[in-house]
Amino acid sequence: MTKVDWHKNQIDDNTVITRSYKSTQNVRRYFKSKCGENFKFDRAFMQWMKASEGVTMGAAAQEWLSRQQVNDAS
Secondary structure: OOOOOOOOOOOOOOOEOOOOOOOOHHHHHHHHHHHOOOOOOOHHHHHHHHOOOOOEHHHHHHHHHHHHHHHHHO
């Protein structure tokens, strides 16, 4: 798996989450561009990200959005 510098690398939907994943400002910008200005890291989602090695960032954005729909329905 290619090493990703989560601080500097361009992140797109096809970027694969690696073991070295970090919740950086660069990652936050990506999620805000995909999920909207209401995007926030919460503890559960951060744990999900850490456990999601091999998943694409596009799939991670969809996961965050689906979690919001569940929360909104509650």
